Amino acid sequence: MSYHADEKGYYGEFGGAFIPEMLYPNCEELRQNYIQIMEEPSFKQEFQQLLKDYVGRPTPLYFAKRLSEKFNTKIYLKREDLCHTGAHKVNNTIGQILMAKKLGKHRIIAETGAGQHGVATATVCALMGIECVVYMGEIDIARQAPNVARMKMLGAEVRAAKSGSKTLKDATNEAIRDWINNPVDTHYIIGSVVGPHPYPDMVARFQSVISEEIKSQLLEKEDRENPDYVVACVGGGSNAAGAFYHYLDTPEVGIIAVEAAGKGIHSGESAATSALGKVGIIHGSKTLLMQTADGQITEPYSISAGLDYPGVGPMHAHLYKSGRGEFISITDDEAMQAGLELCKLEGIIPAIESSHALAIFEDRKFKEDDVVVVNLSGRGDKDLQNYIDYFKL
Numbered sequence: 001m002s003y004h005a006d007e008k009g010y011y012g013e014f015g016g017a018f019i020p021e022m023l024y025p026n027c028e029e030l031r032q033n034y035i036q037i038m039e040e041p042s043f044k045q046e047f048q049q050l051l052k053d054y055v056g057r058p059t060p061l062y063f064a065k066r067l068s069e070k071f072n073t074k075i076y077l078k079r080e081d082l083c084h085t086g087a088h089k090v091n092n093t094i095g096q097i098l099m100a101k102k103l104g105k106h107r108i109i110a111e112t113g114a115g116q117h118g119v120a121t122a123t124v125c126a127l128m129g130i131e132c133v134v135y136m137g138e139i140d141i142a143r144q145a146p147n148v149a150r151m152k153m154l155g156a157e158v159r160a161a162k163s164g165s166k167t168l169k170d171a172t173n174e175a176i177r178d179w180i181n182n183p184v185d186t187h188y189i190i191g192s193v194v195g196p197h198p199y200p201d202m203v204a205r206f207q208s209v210i211s212e213e214i215k216s217q218l219l220e221k222e223d224r225e226n227p228d229y230v231v232a233c234v235g236g237g238s239n240a241a242g243a244f245y246h247y248l249d250t251p252e253v254g255i256i257a258v259e260a261a262g263k264g265i266h267s268g269e270s271a272a273t274s275a276l277g278k279v280g281i282i283h284g285s286k287t288l289l290m291q292t293a294d295g296q297i298t299e300p301y302s303i304s305a306g307l308d309y310p311g312v313g314p315m316h317a318h319l320y321k322s323g324r325g326e327f328i329s330i331t332d333d334e335a336m337q338a339g340l341e342l343c344k345l346e347g348i349i350p351a352i353e354s355s356h357a358l359a360i361f362e363d364r365k366f367k368e369d370d371v372v373v374v375n376l377s378g379r380g381d382k383d384l385q386n387y388i389d390y391f392k393l
């Protein structure tokens, strides 16, 4: 069985491109060119140079000694929290801005929920001197003021989506409308392994630098390229796709995807997509998503803004359905405790998204000599207020 996208962007039964007719030329142009461009030596050279000098790659693979002792197994942390802008997201936005330039585009649009992807996009647009418009729900603009300020400082225009629930899905609709109206000069930077083909595959390839580095770093530290398990949290699934990528076809490596159970899987306030999701179409892709009996998308909930997404990328839907991936859901409370524990044991303040991945060790037991790599997708600076409120600091 293949765990990579086929010619038409399918992972098993999931994926594809379910888009309005008017969007077809845009996606088609990208589809016809993306692999060829990514393989051009000049593209690779510039991408790798920027990952090194601008993002700060390779990020360390850190043996977490005290955490390992506590859970009686060997835990390594892949330190994506040390990337410029504080998370893995910039790996993808750098890749896509270079792609946009190769395609002759001189305007970038994006949509953002909590603002992290908006900031990563505004950052690379500033780097390249390219016009940037970020769509964001009016409600999200009000509750994510620091990220709105960051985007503005970086020179982006933040446009409010005022329709519907005034959150992410409305911002997505506005971005798509913009792209339809500006098919020639504009590239739409999607922030995770979601959206119509070729986005999930393209974003996974850009993020695959994570597992490429894990392989060589583990070889150096453990004299083997393959861990026993690789663990990552899943919102849309891009940090997980990057951490899993070079292990997908290596069955000896267990793949563990961690979703947000919010206040409990069956509480009505969760984002545990694989557990609760049914097949449906979101953001131009056929995948598992949380929906009502008559197919309306359910409003997701998680204490972590980055995991608060009603669907999951098609690669992950396939990993779940095929049994290749083990899926675990973690509640808000479990994640917050695990986040605080990492602070105390290792001196690292993790993003609340990443804290979900760290929380599995309480219940999921590993053997003493198992090598478990956890992708630490981001740092906790952005979540400080959440930590303060939760722990009454």
Ligand SMILES: *Cc1c(COP(=O)(O)O)cnc(C)c1O
Pocket: 087, 088, 089, 116, 191, 192, 193, 233, 234, 235, 236, 237, 238, 239, 240, 306, 307, 351, 353, 354, 377, 378, 379
């Ligand atoms: C955005 C974000 C996520 C969730 O996005 P994925 O596409 O699932 O990786 C996870 N961790 C951090 C730190 C994020 O900023």
